[in-house]
Amino acid sequence: MAFIQFQGRTIAWRLLGPEAAPLVVLAHPLGMSQSVWDDVLPTLLRRYRVLTWDLPGHGGSAPTTDTPTLEALAEELLALVAETGAERFHFVGTSIGGALGQHLLVHHAERLGAVMLTNTGATIGTPENWHDRATRVRSEGLATMAGELAPRWFSTATKNNTALVEGWRAQLARTDDESYARLCDMLASVDMREALKGRPEHDDLYLLGGSDDLSTPPETLRALAEALGEPPLEIVDEVGHVPSVEQPELVAQRLMTWLAPRRDHVGLHGISFDEGLETRRRVLGAEHVERASQNATTLDSPFQQMITRFAWGELWGSQELSVTERSLITLAILASLGRDGELVLHLKTAHRTGVTEAELRQVLMHVATYAGVPAANHAFGLAKQHGWGDQKAAP
Incomplete structure (x- = not known):
C-alpha cells in the first residue's frame, strides 16, 4: 500500500x-475498504x-473534514489516475463506488x-434513511453499530462464514465515524436519474447485482439499467451487496470477459487509429511515439x-495475451530474425511491460536452442x- 497527499488529506x-498494461480502477463500497x-x-x-484506493476515513485513508460530493471524489480519483500516467482507464465500482462511476x-x-457498475443505483435507499443512519453513527459510533450493519452486506449463505463476517465487522468498526456519516449525508x-x-453515449457498460442484496436490491439495479439505456445486466443468485467478496471467481471471470475489447466488434469494425495510438503510447512510451509521429x-x-491500427490496435490491444507475454514473444522473434533496431526498442520498453530478467534470459536461451546460438x-x-x-551479481 502507498500513500499520497491530495488537498491536504492522505x-x-x-x-x-505492469506499467504498459491497460489500467483498471476499482472503487469499494461504503464502510469497507479496497481489500474487497x-x-x-x-x-x-x-x-x-490495477488501481485501488480507500475512501475518506476508510481503511488507511485519513478522515475528511469537508462535505464530500461525487465531484470531489471524482477529483480525488482522477488525481490518483494522473499519478499512473494513464489517459484512459476501465472503471469498476460497487455501491457508492457505482454512484461515482455514474458521475x-x-x-x-x-x-x-x-465500465462495470455493481450493486448500485441512480438513487440508493431514501434520503430519510441515510440521514437517520448518519445521526445514529454520530451518536452511537460505528464500533457499536458494526454488528448490526455488517451482516446486511451478505447473503444468508455467506453469513454462515462467521470469520468473514466478523472480519468485515471489525473493518467497519475501525472506520472513522464522521467520515462515514458525511458520506451517508x-x-x-x-x-443521478436526470x-x-x-x-x-458509452457502449462498454455492464451491470452486476445480487439476488439477496438488501441495500440495492435487483429492482434498484433494473431501474438504473433503464436509465442507462438497458446495458447488459446480470443478477447473481445467493449473493448480497458485495459480489467481489462473496463470489470473487465469478466477478473476476466477468471482468476478464467484459473489459476485453469485443472481438466480434473488432472483426466487423476494426480498431480506430486513436485506440491503437493509446496502446502504442502505453507500451512504448509517449515520447517515443511523439518522435515517430514528428519524423x-x-x-x-x-x-x-x-x-x-493493426499492430498496436488489433494485436497489442487484444487482451487474449498479456502485454508481458506479447513482449516476450516479440523479443524472441526479433532476436531470431536479427532485427536489431526493433529489438533494442523492445528491450528498452520490456521493463514497462513487466518482463523480468529471468524471463528475458529464458527467452534468449530458447532463441539459442531453436534459432541459433549466434x-x-x-x-x-x-x-x-x-x-x-x-x-x-554475476558469478
Whole structure:
C-alpha cells in the first residue's frame, strides 16, 4: 500500500501490475475498504494494471473534514489516475463506488474504457434513511453499530462464514465515524436519474447485482439499467451487496470477459487509429511515439497509421495475451530474425511491460536452442548494453 497527499488529506492506494498494461480502477463500497478486491486481483493482474484506493476515513485513508460530493471524489480519483500516467482507464465500482462511476459517465466519459457498475443505483435507499443512519453513527459510533450493519452486506449463505463476517465487522468498526456519516449525508442527496438522461453515449457498460442484496436490491439495479439505456445486466443468485467478496471467481471471470475489447466488434469494425495510438503510447512510451509521429513524412505516414491500427490496435490491444507475454514473444522473434533496431526498442520498453530478467534470459536461451546460438549471443549483448543484468551479481 502507498500513500499520497491530495488537498491536504492522505489517501491510501495501491497500483499493481505492469506499467504498459491497460489500467483498471476499482472503487469499494461504503464502510469497507479496497481489500474487497483482494480475491479478484490475481486474475485481473494477468492482463491489467490495477488501481485501488480507500475512501475518506476508510481503511488507511485519513478522515475528511469537508462535505464530500461525487465531484470531489471524482477529483480525488482522477488525481490518483494522473499519478499512473494513464489517459484512459476501465472503471469498476460497487455501491457508492457505482454512484461515482455514474458521475464519471456523465462528466468524464472521454476518460473511460469499459465500465462495470455493481450493486448500485441512480438513487440508493431514501434520503430519510441515510440521514437517520448518519445521526445514529454520530451518536452511537460505528464500533457499536458494526454488528448490526455488517451482516446486511451478505447473503444468508455467506453469513454462515462467521470469520468473514466478523472480519468485515471489525473493518467497519475501525472506520472513522464522521467520515462515514458525511458520506451517508452525501448519498442522501445523490440522484443521478436526470443527469444520466443527457450523458454521452458509452457502449462498454455492464451491470452486476445480487439476488439477496438488501441495500440495492435487483429492482434498484433494473431501474438504473433503464436509465442507462438497458446495458447488459446480470443478477447473481445467493449473493448480497458485495459480489467481489462473496463470489470473487465469478466477478473476476466477468471482468476478464467484459473489459476485453469485443472481438466480434473488432472483426466487423476494426480498431480506430486513436485506440491503437493509446496502446502504442502505453507500451512504448509517449515520447517515443511523439518522435515517430514528428519524423513521419509523406512517404511513411500511411505506414505509421497502418501499424498503429493493426499492430498496436488489433494485436497489442487484444487482451487474449498479456502485454508481458506479447513482449516476450516479440523479443524472441526479433532476436531470431536479427532485427536489431526493433529489438533494442523492445528491450528498452520490456521493463514497462513487466518482463523480468529471468524471463528475458529464458527467452534468449530458447532463441539459442531453436534459432541459433549466434543470434542469441548477439541479443544477450544488446540486452546488456541497454541495462539488463547486474555485473556485480554475476558469478
